Every structure is written in structure tokens, then in C-alpha cells.
Amino acid sequence: MKKLDQNAIINIFKETGALLEGHFLLTSGLHSTKYFQCAKVYQYPWHSMALCASLIEKIQFTGFDVVVSPAVGGIVVGQEIARQLQVRSIFTERSGGAMTLRRGFELSKGENVLVVEDVTTTGGSVKEVIEIVKQYGANLKAVAAVVDRSGGTIDFGVPYFSLAALEVTNYQPDECPMCKQGSSPIKPGSRNIDKG
Numbered sequence: 001m002k003k004l005d006q007n008a009i010i011n012i013f014k015e016t017g018a019l020l021e022g023h024f025l026l027t028s029g030l031h032s033t034k035y036f037q038c039a040k041v042y043q044y045p046w047h048s049m050a051l052c053a054s055l056i057e058k059i060q061f062t063g064f065d066v067v068v069s070p071a072v073g074g075i076v077v078g079q080e081i082a083r084q085l086q087v088r089s090i091f092t093e094r095s096g097g098a099m100t101l102r103r104g105f106e107l108s109k110g111e112n113v114l115v116v117e118d119v120t121t122t123g124g125s126v127k128e129v130i131e132i133v134k135q136y137g138a139n140l141k142a143v144a145a146v147v148d149r150s151g152g153t154i155d156f157g158v159p160y161f162s163l164a165a166l167e168v169t170n171y172q173p174d175e176c177p178m179c180k181q182g183s184s185p186i187k188p189g190s191r192n193i194d195k196g
Contacts, residue, residue, distance in 0.1 A: 004054040009146075009164045012051070016041045023178040025185040028122040030170040031178065036147045037188055038118040042076040051146055051163060052080040058161045061141050065111040066090060068133060070099065070125040073118040077146055081116050092129050099128035109137035119147040120162070121170060123154040130156060 004012075013019035018040035024032050042048045055077075064087050069078030071093040082089030090105040107113065113133050117126050126143055133140045144161045151167030154160065173179065 003057060004050060004163065006164050009051065009054075012041060012047050013147075016044060016047065020188065023176075023183045023185045025187040026121055026170065028124055028170075029173070030121065031173055031176040031185050032121075032149075032168060032170045033178070034149075034168050035188055036119045036149070038073060038077070038146060048076060048080045049084075052077060052084055055144055055146060055161065055163050056081060056084055058163070059114070059142055059144055060159065060161075061112075061114075063112050064114045064141060066107065066138075067114050067116050068092065068107070068129055069116045070129050074116055074125075077118050078116040081114070081144070085114075092132055099125070099132060101132060107133060107136035107138040111136075111138040112141050113138045114141060115143045115156075117143070117145045119149060120145045120154060121149040121168075123150070123156060126154075126156060 010019065013036060018037045020035040020037055021033060024035040026032055041051070064085055066088045067078045067082040067085070069075055069091045071091045075091050078091060079089045090101065092099045092101055095102060115126055115129050115133065120126060130140055140158050142159045142161065143156045146163050148154065148162035148165040149168045152165040171177065
């Protein structure tokens with residue numbers, strides 16, 4: 001399978017209508033002019049397969065036992081990476097506002113874990129997943145994301161790999177120039193929040 005460079009990845013997002021431009025409220029509570037709606041890419045399984053294969057090539061560790069992803073955005077990419085690595089795939093989800101393992105999912109002490117997310121901005125959801133991994137006594141070996149909106153500035157305390165590391169300008173709600181011009185942000189993602 002052909003390795004995808006950053007331009008090819010961005011083109012996939014544009015071609016599938018997954019790279020949106022406007023005024024958006026991110027899951028982190030920040031505002032931005034760009035939004036990556038990965039679900040629009042993943043409706044085409046061949047794109048999921050190619051993106052995940054390219055991401056796996058970047059990861060410098062192969063001894064994973066399980067892939068753990070935060071719901072909802074990370075589930076598809078986590079499942080596809082686990083399929084290609086031939087390991088188990090589980091996901092965390094929110095219950096009462098807290099990230100948790102449900103549906104009978106568990107981690108075993110000493111299991112080698114890869115945490116996978118679709119898009120990271122501040123890394124908040126991934127950090128919550130990491131805390132769960134630690135609570136179970138599993139070994140967090142690496143974190144991977146398709147799109148890193150921080151431009152590679154997030155530190156998870158383990159190797160962090162992404163396909164597209166972009167510096168996308170984000171704004172605190174009270175400093176957002178679009179809000180100051182009278183625009184209201186939209187929230188196209190999967191998680192309903194009220195921070196803006």
C-alpha cells in the first residue's frame with residue numbers, strides 16, 4: 001500500500017468534505033476556523049485502511065497487546081489499527097461526564113497499550129484514557145492520532161505519532177475574533193458540550 005505524505009492526507013480530508021472551514025466550537029472548548037470531521041473520511045473504508053496503514057508505519061513499537069480509543073471519534077481508527085496489527089481493540093466512553101471502560105471491557109496488568117485518537121487539539125480525551133490505562137496497571141507504550149492540531153506540541157509522556165501535524169490557530173472563547181465580529185460557533189462533532 002502506498003505510503004501517504006501529509007499533502008495526500010490533507011487531500012483525502014478535502015475530497016471527502018472532512019476538512020471544514022468556518023467558526024467552530026471544538027470538544028476542548030476552544031474556537032477555531034478549521035474542523036476535521038474524520039467520520040466523513042471513515043465512511044470510505046479504503047481511506048481508513050490507507051490512513052491507518054500509514055500511521056502504523058510511523059509507530060516505532062510493534063509489541064502491542066491492545067488498542068484503546070476514546071469514543072466516539074477514536075473508535076473507527078482504533079478498530080482499523082487493531083485489525084491491521086492483529087490485536088484486541090476496546091474503547092472508553094463517558095459515563096456521568098467521566099471517561100471509563102464499560103461494556104465489560106478490561107485491561108490486564110502488564111498489557112502493552114497503544115492509545116489511538118482521530119484528532120487531538122489539547123489531548124484532553126487522550127489524557128483521560130491514559131489515566132484509565134494506568135489505573136489498570138497496563139503499560140502505555142505510545143499514543144497515535146490521524147491529525148494533531150497542536151503541531152506536535154502535546155506531551156503525553158510516551159512517544160506520540162501522528163499522520164498530519166498541523167498548527168491550527170485556536171482561540172479561547174473570550175478572545176475569539178470571530179465571536180467579537182458577531183459570529184456564533186457551530187459544534188459539528190459527536191460530543192455535546194457547553195463551554196463557549
